[in-house]
Amino acid sequence: ADALQRFVDEVRTFTAHFEQIQYDEDGGELGRRSGRFSLARPGRFDWHYEQPYEQRMVCDGERIWNYEPDLAQVTVRTAGDILRDTPVALLAEGANLAERFEVEPIGEGRDSGLRLRPKTDDADFRQIELWLESSGTPTRMRLHDPLGGISEIRFSDVVRNPKIDAGVFRFRPPAGVEVVNLDPAG
Amino acid sequence: CAPPGAPPRDDPNARLQWNQHREALARVLGFSLQGRLSDGFGRSGELLWRQRADDSFTLQLRGPLGAGAVAIDGDADGVIVRSKDGEHRTDDPQGWMQAALGWTLPLADLRAWTLGLPADGAIDRLVLDAEGRIASLEQHGWTVHYDSYQTVGALALPRRLEARSAEVHLRLLIDRWAALDLAAAS
Numbered sequence: 001a002d003a004l005q006r007f008v009d010e011v012r013t014f015t016a017h018f019e020q021i022q023y024d025e026d027g028g029e030l031g032r033r034s035g036r037f038s039l040a041r042p043g044r045f046d047w048h049y050e051q052p053y054e055q056r057m058v059c060d061g062e063r064i065w066n067y068e069p070d071l072a073q074v075t076v077r078t079a080g081d082i083l084r085d086t087p088v089a090l091l092a093e094g095a096n097l098a099e100r101f102e103v104e105p106i107g108e109g110r111d112s113g114l115r116l117r118p119k120t121d122d123a124d125f126r127q128i129e130l131w132l133e134s135s136g137t138p139t140r141m142r143l144h145d146p147l148g149g150i151s152e153i154r155f156s157d158v159v160r161n162p163k164i165d166a167g168v169f170r171f172r173p174p175a176g177v178e179v180v181n182l183d184p185a186g
Numbered sequence: 187c188a189p190p191g192a193p194p195r196d197d198p199n200a201r202l203q204w205n206q207h208r209e210a211l212a213r214v215l216g217f218s219l220q221g222r223l224s225d226g227f228g229r230s231g232e233l234l235w236r237q238r239a240d241d242s243f244t245l246q247l248r249g250p251l252g253a254g255a256v257a258i259d260g261d262a263d264g265v266i267v268r269s270k271d272g273e274h275r276t277d278d279p280q281g282w283m284q285a286a287l288g289w290t291l292p293l294a295d296l297r298a299w300t301l302g303l304p305a306d307g308a309i310d311r312l313v314l315d316a317e318g319r320i321a322s323l324e325q326h327g328w329t330v331h332y333d334s335y336q337t338v339g340a341l342a343l344p345r346r347l348e349a350r351s352a353e354v355h356l357r358l359l360i361d362r363w364a365a366l367d368l369a370a371a372s
Contacts, residue, residue, distance in 0.1 A: 022232075022252070030234060031220060031362075047250070052361070057250055066250065068222070068230060071357050075228040087251050122270055124253040145255040146270045147246055180228035 004097070004114060006136030013164050014039040014091070016138075016155040020049075025148030037088070037155070043079060044169040045092045057088070058171040065171040074173045077182035087128055087143050087153075090116070107131070113140070135160075203318025210341055211303050215239035216367030219300070219360050223247060226355035227288060233358070237297065239367050245293075256286075260293070289354040291328075299323070299330050300358065302344045317342070327351050338363040 015038045022030040035049040042061070049055040056067045059079055066075045090097070097103060101116035106129065113131035129142040137158050143151040173179050216239040224230030231254065234246040242261040248254070257268040264277040267286075276282045283290040295305040302320055304312065311324040315332075319342055323330045328351045336345040343363050349356040 020251070022248075024234070055250070066230075068224070070359055071222060071224045071230055073224055073226075073228075073230065073357075075230070087253075124249075124255070124270055143252050145248065145252040147248075147255045147257045147268055149246070149248065149252055149255060151252040153251075178226075180226070182228045 003112075003132040003134055003136050004103075004130070006134075007132055007138065008097075008136075010136055011160050012041050013161050014138075014158070015162050015164065016158040019154045019156070021152045021154075023150040023152070027150075030149075038164055038168050039088075039092055040164055040169060041092060043089070043092050045088050046168050047088050056171070058169060059089075059092070060169045060171070065173075067171065067173070067177070069174075069177075072177050074171075074177050074179045075182050076179060087125065087141060090128065090130075091138060101128075197314070200314045200316065200318040204314050204320075205318075207318050207342065208303065211301055213369040213371065214301060214341070214366060215369050216365070217301070217363060218365040220362045220364075221358060221360035223359075224357045225287060225289060226357070229287065230357075235300070236365075243293075243297075258282075258293075289351075291349075291351075291354075291356075292326075295326060295328070296349075299328075299347065299349060300344065300360070302332065302335070302342070302347075336360075336363070339366060341366070 015036065017034065018037050019032060019034045021032050024030050033049050034051045035047070037048070038046040043059060044061045045059050047057040054069050056065070058065045058067075062079055063076050064079050068074075097116065100120070101118055104115050106113050106115045111131065113129055116128045116130065118125065124145065125143050126146055127144045130138060131140040132138050137160060138155055140155065141153040143153070145151070216237050218236045219233070221233050222230065223233040231247045231249040235243070237243045244257055244259045246255065246257040255269065258279060259266045259268065260279070264275055265279040265282070266273055266275050267282055279293060280290040292305070298305040304320070304323055304325055307326065309323065309325050311322070312320065313322045315321040319335055320332055322332065328349050330347060330349045332344055333346040333348065334344070335342045344360060346359045349358070
């Protein structure tokens, strides 16, 4: 798992194009979405779907915003431990994986990767597979949800340690869009 | 408050088209749709709904990247709810929804409204659009507005609808209708 260690140690910021393919429990393809992903450690990311429709998840380190233009809605919640289980957070944090996951190598040679099984039994994903290049650059992820569905994410035109304008990780809800705060009241 | 351009309710032409439209929809025994659902309390996700001719169905809601996946599978004997917390059978799906989601709605109503039909039972108000499809409907304490329709084969099926009750503001956007199972024309 030294590729993962290199990713954790050497990659401070990261941008990539991603394609996400959703499979149902029988392996049938449900649909594809694509967009751009930006990451800055620790804990800041912008997961921006562009096709076939726009949706954006932005974490500025403290709060996670989820903006859905077609539903004219934005949700916001404090990142805190919720960040723990989201797969994107896995890339954003990366450090104490062994604490939260059983990690085992899979595949070999160029196609070697890691299988991560959450140690808690109420995690959103039964298992996450992560493939990285030896340099520590993530190339592919597969997320297995409890319904048997699989989300496969493929990264391309990856840039390691680019300079990213901090504004990328800030989000201001557009006028007229309803903002729902998900933090438990009080 | 009928939307602008809607014919008066007793416009014979719209009424005629509504009768034909309703007959065509009544032949839909099964369908499969993919879309997005938001409940106004911040819960939203991608919806996969497969309704089969024998009245069995599966409704799957997945948050971003498949997180928070929940499924309601129904058959003759009742309903099974599946999520990261496991699987359990219930013969009171509405009770489960109220406990898990904080709101509830008879699935039979949701099914009819999603197809663009009134549910069984009393209708307080029905307003048609210029092409004889439902523009808005008041029933069972809910007001359902149809913002747009899409053509699927020979049928006009909803693309975007909103259903409001005293507590809930549901928004459903249907990206894709597929696998329509139609009864033979009588």
